[in-house]
Amino acid sequence: MRQTDVVYEKIKSLEIQGAMNVAKSALVAMLKDIISFPDENPEKFLEKLSSARPNEPMLRNILRWFLKESKGLSGEALLKDLADSILEEIEKGEKEIYSLGAELIHDGMKIFTHCHSSTAVGILKEAKNQGKKFVVFTTETRPRFQGRVTAKELADSGIEVFHMVDSAAKYAIDGANMFVFGADSILPSGYLINKVGTGIFCVVASKYDVPTYCATHTLKIVTDKVDEAVEERDPKEVWMDAPSNIKIKNPAFDKVHLKYVTAFITEKGLLKDILS
Ligand code: RUB
Numbered sequence: 611m612r613q614t615d616v617v618y619e620k621i622k623s624l625e626i627q628g629a630m631n632v633a634k635s636a637l638v639a640m641l642k643d644i645i646s647f648p649d650e651n652p653e654k655f656l657e658k659l660s661s662a663r664p665n666e667p668m669l670r671n672i673l674r675w676f677l678k679e680s681k682g683l684s685g686e687a688l689l690k691d692l693a694d695s696i697l698e699e700i701e702k703g704e705k706e707i708y709s710l711g712a713e714l715i716h717d718g719m720k721i722f723t724h725c726h727s728s729t730a731v732g733i734l735k736e737a738k739n740q741g742k743k744f745v746v747f748t749t750e751t752r753p754r755f756q757g758r759v760t761a762k763e764l765a766d767s768g769i770e771v772f773h774m775v776d777s778a779a780k781y782a783i784d785g786a787n788m789f790v791f792g793a794d795s796i797l798p799s800g801y802l803i804n805k806v807g808t809g810i811f812c813v814v815a816s817k818y819d820v821p822t823y824c825a826t827h828t829l830k831i832v833t834d835k836v837d838e839a840v841e842e843r844d845p846k847e848v849w850m851d852a853p854s855n856i857k858i859k860n861p862a863f864d865k866v867h868l869k870y871v872t873a874f875i876t877e878k879g880l881l882k883d884i885l886s
Contacts, residue, residue, distance in 0.1 A: 612647070613639040614655040621662040624754055629794045629830060630704070630728045633668040634697060640673055641693045645686050652677055664841050665794045665803045665863055667832040672696060703827050703877030704729065708736040711790065711825055711875045719744040719787040722779070722820070725805035726756035726763075727792025729825040733875065734790075735767050745770045747782030751805060753847040753860070776807055780814060789815045790875075793826040794863060796884055799837040801865045802826075809864035816870055825875040831884070840865060 617639035620626045626635050636659040643655050656673045663669065679692055711733030715721065721744055723730050734746060746764055748771060751757035761773045774782060783789065789811065795803035802824060815822045832838060845858035852858055874884040 613642040614658050618658055618662045627756060628726055628728050629666055629668050629792065632663060632666050633672050634700065636669045637672050637676060637693055637696065640676065641689060645689060665838055667795050668827065668829045671829045671833060672700070700827065700829070704732060706877045707825055707827065707875055708732040710880060711823070712737040712740055714788065714823065715742050715744055717743050720747065720785060721745070722747045722782045722786045722789045723760060724749050724757065724791050724807050724811055725751045726759040727825065729792045730790045731760055731763050733825055734764055734769060738767055738769050745772065747772045747774065747786070749774060749776045749779050749782070749807065751807065752776055756805070779811055783811060783814045783820055784818055786820045789820050789822045790825055793824050793830050795838055796826065796831045797837055798832060798885060800868050802868060802871070803838065803840065803863045803865055806861050806864050809866045812866050812870035821872045822870055823873055823875050824871045828876050828878055828884070
């Protein structure tokens with residue numbers, strides 16, 4: 611069985627979620643298939659994995675990076691070394707983002723986050739490791755409840771967490787010192803894409819003058835097109851047995867204008883304008 615097919619299904623079912631995890635797992639799967647099926651065109655693996663989530667440029671960017679650098683390389687060891695060096699480079703960037711983000715966190719802060727971003731969670735955990743005392747408000751993130759993953763991870767690392775339904779977010783944002791979230795895509799058209807809910811929460815945060823930070827690796831900048839349509843997921847996630855005369859909408863993400871972001875926390879530093 612091809613690893614690209616296995617990982618494709620895991621990404622589709624959200625067993626693997628979050629842009630970083632999706633991209634890294636895709637690279638490992640593609641590497642295994644290139645080694646196991648040397649006669650197949652690796653572009654096929656890239657296409658299959660990319661089609662699992664249309665709003666994941668980091669996945670596309672790192673698979674292309676691997677394919678470009680692997681041209682002319684042969685042998686399992688060299689291919690594995692290349693994949694490891696790409697993963698190490700990404701992990702180095704993640705650590706830089708965590709420590710830069712942690713600098714923005716101070717004792718007594720009330721911080722809001724939405725969904726599950728390994729990057730945002732990494733920043734919060736780093737701040738906690740540095741001994742900072744703050745509280746975090748998290749939202750459920752219906753319909754798939756990724757916010758519970760965030761709440762558990764933060765609470766398990768000793769951070770005080772308040773968890774609430776998505777529609778209660780005003781209570782979290784009002785009086786917050788920071789809204790921090792991750793990103794799936796940064797679009798040349800001047801928008802970012804992140805979990806549905808991010809858009810309305812950014813608008814509310816701007817009304818309450820809450821500094822709003824998007825924590826993202828710059829490999830999430832879309833390089834192969836100007837704009838992207840947002841992924842629509844299975845309506846059954848919203849309402850399993852909905853009456854047939856009701857049409858269900860289930861957009862997985864929001865497209866958010868970059869003007870709502872105070873700054874991007876990236877491996878290249880704190881950037882006001884991530885596209886320049
Ligand atoms: C997850 C989500 C995350 C981004 C960034 O959505 O929107 O905020 O992917 O995550 P889903 P990370 O659960 O549908 O994948 O910082 O881990 O890359």
